[in-house]
Amino acid sequence: MAARLGLNEQQKLALDKELKAAQTERKASMEKMRALREEMKRDAFVERQAKEERLKEILTEEQYAKLQEVKKDGQRARVQGQRNRGEIRGRTNRNEARFSPRNNRRNIGKRMMMQKRNAEMKERTKEKNEPKKDGGN
Structure with missing residues (x-):
């Protein structure tokens, strides 16, 4: 250095x-x-x-035990939901399969590029629609 x-x-x-x-x-x-x-x-x-x-x-002891069981069930449901979120493999419906995590990773670059292009297009149209400020009539 x-x-x-x-x-x-x-x-x-x-x-x-x-x-x-x-x-x-x-x-x-x-x-x-x-x-x-x-x-x-x-x-x-x-x-x-x-x-x-x-x-x-x-x-009471019974109520406390029941509460603990309810908590465990809630934790299991949360974990199961995290595992299954977005995984739609093996589905025949084309629209559902389109949103699988694998396809999301594959298409993220395309989406980012399209967002950038959309922003550029909005900026260009904004510039075209603004009146020119050159001091003329």
């Missing part, structure tokens, strides 16, 4: 010192964030435990 920039020795030393300081700063910031993240996880765990204890105080 020093050769590309054409730095002299004094500049090399100053740049090296600055980059090392930035790296040290970055590491300290990352450690601070990691500690905050761990603290937040602990706080969330403690809060969940307190909530569960409050629910146990309110509900």
Whole structure:
């Protein structure tokens, strides 16, 4: 990098010192964030435990067990929904198969290009329709 920039020795030393300081700063910031993240996880765990204890105080054992089963069913449904979202393989309806994740990945470049072209066309028509401001009659 020093050769590309054409730095002299004094500049090399100053740049090296600055980059090392930035790296040290970055590491300290990352450690601070990691500690905050761990603290937040602990706080969330403690809060969940307190909530569960409050629910146990309110509900009977049977009701609490039923609540736990309902929660598990809800989690299963969410996971199952995430697995099946958009997967329409093996369907005979052409319109449904068109929206499969595989085709979406394949066509994303085309869609992006069409969006860009549409924006350009709108800009051109806007320019054509605007009156010229050249000061003439």
